[in-house]
Amino acid sequence: VFANVVRAPEDPILGVTVAYNKDPSPVKLNLGVGAYRTEEGKPLVLNVVRKAEQLLVNDRSRIKEYLPIVGLADFNKLSAKLILGADSPAIRGNLVTTVQCLSGTGSLRVGGEFLAKHYHQRTIYIPNPTWGNHTKIFTLAGLTVKTYRYYDPVTRGLNLQGLLEDLGSAPSGAIVLLHACAHNPTGVDPTLNQWEQIRQLIRSKNLLPFFDSAYQGFASGSLDKDAESVRMFVGDGGECFIAQSYAKNMGLYGERVGALSIVCRNADVASRVESQLKLVIRPMYSSPPIHGASIVAAILKDRNLYHEWTLELKAMADRIITMRKKLFDALSARGTPGDWSHIVKQIGMFTFTGLNTKQVNFMTQQYHIYMTSDGRISMAGLSSRTVPHLADAIHAAVTT
Ligand code: LMR
Numbered sequence: 001v002f003a004n005v006v007r008a009p010e011d012p013i014l015g016v017t018v019a020y021n022k023d024p025s026p027v028k029l030n031l032g033v034g035a036y037r038t039e040e041g042k043p044l045v046l047n048v049v050r051k052a053e054q055l056l057v058n059d060r061s062r063i064k065e066y067l068p069i070v071g072l073a074d075f076n077k078l079s080a081k082l083i084l085g086a087d088s089p090a091i092r093g094n095l096v097t098t099v100q101c102l103s104g105t106g107s108l109r110v111g112g113e114f115l116a117k118h119y120h121q122r123t124i125y126i127p128n129p130t131w132g133n134h135t136k137i138f139t140l141a142g143l144t145v146k147t148y149r150y151y152d153p154v155t156r157g158l159n160l161q162g163l164l165e166d167l168g169s170a171p172s173g174a175i176v177l178l179h180a181c182a183h184n185p186t187g188v189d190p191t192l193n194q195w196e197q198i199r200q201l202i203r204s205k206n207l208l209p210f211f212d213s214a215y216q217g218f219a220s221g222s223l224d225k226d227a228e229s230v231r232m233f234v235g236d237g238g239e240c241f242i243a244q245s246y247a248k249n250m251g252l253y254g255e256r257v258g259a260l261s262i263v264c265r266n267a268d269v270a271s272r273v274e275s276q277l278k279l280v281i282r283p284m285y286s287s288p289p290i291h292g293a294s295i296v297a298a299i300l301k302d303r304n305l306y307h308e309w310t311l312e313l314k315a316m317a318d319r320i321i322t323m324r325k326k327l328f329d330a331l332s333a334r335g336t337p338g339d340w341s342h343i344v345k346q347i348g349m350f351t352f353t354g355l356n357t358k359q360v361n362f363m364t365q366q367y368h369i370y371m372t373s374d375g376r377i378s379m380a381g382l383s384s385r386t387v388p389h390l391a392d393a394i395h396a397a398v399t400t
Contacts, residue, residue, distance in 0.1 A: 012132045013372055020370040028368035029386050031377040034184065034349045035253060036316055039383045044316070046251050048308045052298040062294075067287045069278045071100020071259075075293040078300035079259040083180075083213055083227050083244055090234050094267035097274040099260050099281065100288045104214045104245030105133060107260040111210060111241050112141030113280045114262075114273075121173035124210070125166070127151075129374065131184045131212070134177060143175070151186045156342040156354065158188050160197070167201055175208045180242070181226040182215035182348025185376040189219065189347060195229050199236065209233050210241040217249045219347045221317035223310065234263050246296050248349065249313055255292025316380070320349065323382045327351075330391035337398055349380045359397040367393035 010018055016032025038044050056062060070076065076098040080091055090096050101107040116122060124143045126134045127150035138145050148170070149162025167176060178198075183189055190198060202209055211230050217223045233240050245258040260277070264270040281287070299305045328343045343351050355363075355375035363369045369390060371377045382390060 016370050016372060019364075023368055023370075025368040027389060029370065029381070029389065031369060031371045031379075031381045031390070034248065034378045034380060036248065036251060036349075036380040037383065039319070039385075041381075041383050041386070044251055046309065046312045048299055048305050048312055049250060049252065049295055051308075052295045052305060055298055056291075056294055064290065067100070067290050067293075069281050069287050070098075070274065071288045072290065072293040072297060074297040074301065075100055075257075076259060078297055079244055080261050082223065082300060083216065083230055083242055083261065084234055084263075085224070085227065085231055088231070088234065090263050095265070095270050096261050096263050097270045097277065098262075099274070099277050100293050101243075101258050101260050101281075102256040102285070102288060103247050103258040104212060104243050105137060105258075106256065106288075107243035107245070107258045108134070108137050108210075108212060109141055110277065110280055110284070111243060111260050111262070112138045112143055113284075114277055115175060115208075115210075115241075116142030117280070118273075118276060119173075119175070119208070121171065121175060121208070123171060124175040124177055125170055125207075126177040127163075127179070127183070129185060130177070130179070131214075132372075134212070138177075146170075146174075148176070150183070151188060151352070153354070156188070156345075156352070158190055158194065160190070160194055164197065164201055167198070167207065168205070170205065170207060172206050173208065175210050175241075176202060177210050177212060178229070180211045180213035180216065180230050182219035182350075184214065184348070185350050185372070185374060186352040187342075187346025187348050187350050188352070190229070192228060192232075195232055199233055202233075203236060203238055208239060208241070210243070212243050214243075214245040215248055215348050216244070217310070217313040218317055218320075218349060221314040223249075223313070237265075239263055239265065246292070250296060250299070250309070251316075252292050252295065255295070256289065257292030257296055320379045323379045323384075323387065324351065326384060326387045327379075327382065327391060330387050331394060334391055334395045336391070336395045349378055350376050351379055352376055353394070355394065355397060362397050362400070363393040366396065369393050 020030040080098045125148045128147040148166035152159040216226045240263040242261045247253045353375045357373045
């Protein structure tokens, strides 16, 4: 009965790892998926995560019962505090409902499903370009996806004019997806001043902001600074959706731990919204898993563990910044044609190199370097040892 099923293509990002795994070359390098690697090229489990896990294991009172549909209460409270700030009036006024979800993807999907069911506007505007999964998540949730201009390939910076024009002509009430910081894939974020212009436009047109916060702490190394865009929107008293992921900033990729927060106009609305979120979640996966959320809660509620986390997070962010500098220097030393200053200007996990698909394919075939076909490279997958190899490959790709 399934004889007519056609083979689906691999995922544009996760499929890069599939191809990489099949390559027997000893010099192969995976710069596709955004996952942190150490200087030795190894995945990293943070020390603070190991400590928190130990605490959990030693606590004999811990059980494995189902969590409530909305997840672990402590985790939800602490997650809202992390993104909105400890002294957030929205939290104090009980305007925020937070539900634990399956990392960033799950949080976006639950938010999308809720909007498709309960919001009068079904159109969501996402930046062009954006993380490849956004279109699929929101389309399958039942929303109509449109794009707004974001990146200018000529300046390799933000196309603020295009962004304001496109959102300015969006229908009133439309949903707008915004990357809270470290825009994926471009590494280009608005300045605070530009955020303010975007906020004013969004509020004046009654658009609904939906933040994807997958890199808090990874852009600048500071958790508060990387939350400034979100806090600016929540500070004005308007509604806002926020999807948080702990995949990158706590290295909890495979634990699938994240949260969806919805900031409402008053506490009564917030509690009714929560009751409806439960109806979205229950038939989807009943309730979220307990382990990852317990790790996060243990770290966020303990002063010492929290402090230790901020140091480890900063160390990861700093290593990425060092890799940017090293790659830029290596290309300069080779006299590689073109302006490569965007490598050091862009922030977060990725560099949007400007290399085209043909050049990417060349680098994969000749140098066994794996990256997404849009020319995005994960700086977190690079190390001092592998920078020369990547620089050689880029140099060859642009000169042959
Ligand atoms: C990425 O963009 O590489 C990450 O967000 C991982 C993913 O799920 O795509």
